[in-house]
Amino acid sequence: MVCVLLFSYLIELLQYFNFVHLLGLEESKIAKIVLGSSFEWLDLVAYTAGGLIIILAEKLNSVKKTTTI
Secondary structure, eight states: OHHHHHHHHHHHHHHTHHHHHHHOOOOHHHHHHOOOOOOOHHHHHHHHHHHHHHHHHHHHHHHHHHHHH
16 A cells, blocks of 8 residues: 555656656657646645545454454
């Protein structure tokens, strides 16, 4: 989970520095879809919140399994 969160942060960071433009791929629709073309701080908040929800759900599921066995 942490690796996925770090990867999403990396993609956002690349968007901040306009990486698609730096690579000369601003005309490539695929590059814009995969790497994105606009940075948004709220995306980082959403990724973090989603990660925390998943971690919480996994912990609750783990506790539930250990108490029912």
